[in-house]
Amino acid sequence: MSLLHIFLVVLVLALLIAFHEFGHFICAKSLGVPVKIFSIGFPMGRGPLLSFRWGETDVQLNPLPLGGFCAFMDDQNVEDTESLDNYTPGDKRFLKNRAIWERAIIISGGVVANMIVAYLILFGLVLGTGVPDPSQPGGVVVGGVIENTPAAAAGFEPGDKILRINGETVPNVEQMQQRIQNNKSQLVQIEVQRLEKQLTLEATPTAEGTIGVQIQDLLNKRPVNGLGEAFVRGWQDLVAMFVMLSEALWRLVTGVLPLNQVGGIVEVVNIGAKVSQTGFVQLMYFAALISVELAILNILPIPALDGGHLMLLVIEGLRGKPLSRRMEENLHYTGFMLLIGLGVFLIFKDVWGLTLGKG
Secondary structure, three states, rough: HHHHHHHHHHHHHHHHHHHHHHHHHHHHHHHHEEEEEEEEEEEOOOOOEEEEOOOOOOEEEEEEEEEEEEEEEOOOOHHHHHOOOOOOOOOOOOOOHOOOHHHHHHHHHHHHHHHHHHHHHHHHHHHOOOOOEEEEEEEEEEEEEEEOHHHHHHOOOOOOHHHHHHHEEOOHHHHHHHHHHOOOOOOEEEEEEEEOOOEEEEEEOOOOOOEEEEEEEEEEEEOOOOOHHHHHHHHHHHHHHHHHHHHHHHHHHHHHHHOOHHOOOHHHHHHHHHOOOOHHHHHHHHHHHHHHHHHHHHOOOOOOOOHHHHHHHHHHHHOOOOOOOHHHHHHHHHHHHHHHHHHHHHHHHHHHHOOOOOO
């Protein structure tokens, strides 16, 4: 993979993070809550890579690309608050002094922004590429390869289009499954299209008649019938993507999906760079996928994430008063350090896997 493809994926991730933080920013500004800092990335070392003022906001590009944040006046040291112009107790410029519903809107802004961006991407893809036509099957494509299976040993990769098995054309998933079943424990030659190359891979199906690939029908497309169908189809694609990613997260939490299938920022860039080689449309679909995934992860009730802040608002509503500032800070600091630790661990895991040729 080239540096250009890596740069494109990093740019996509940075833009998705920027949109997420802009969601918080625009909600805060619309409710009259000042934003001190709008940051893409987290600070590390001497200072931001790039910084400029936008009204009362310090816009920053920081070197640690694990997320971003909006800082409000509440984040100032308590002893510094009295130095603010026209400071009075209950000052509405402070986020903490706003109604619970106002804070909920601001906190939810990033998740909503990511879902909107994903929808706009999917809507644009529907308009530009059309919709699948079930009456015109276009072959079979590999969606995933299971580790330690005949397919993994043969060198299959996600995105491979299955052309022929033992010289016979494969029109759909059902036909491929049948031909693999008919060749249990026998070596088969499978011709695939990978980017601009055609390859012949050899695999021996198991006694159960599988080789270890996740496959789906690749349908030909027809032009979309107007904006109405594009709006509906984009929404359907967004819901399907949300459900798919939510189910994957649930399988991970319940132990059905092994932890070694989890990747960090390095693996995301690695996969994205491979996807970008297949074309702009595939890169945009990948961007929509990551945008939805960012929304799902951020809404989880984990301290330091948006969902953690919303959870504290629920607790405040039930108690009739918030937790102490020190307790909230300790919770968010603990959550932040755990997330940073997990991020660093996944980076080392991804780099190790890539070094060994498993990434």
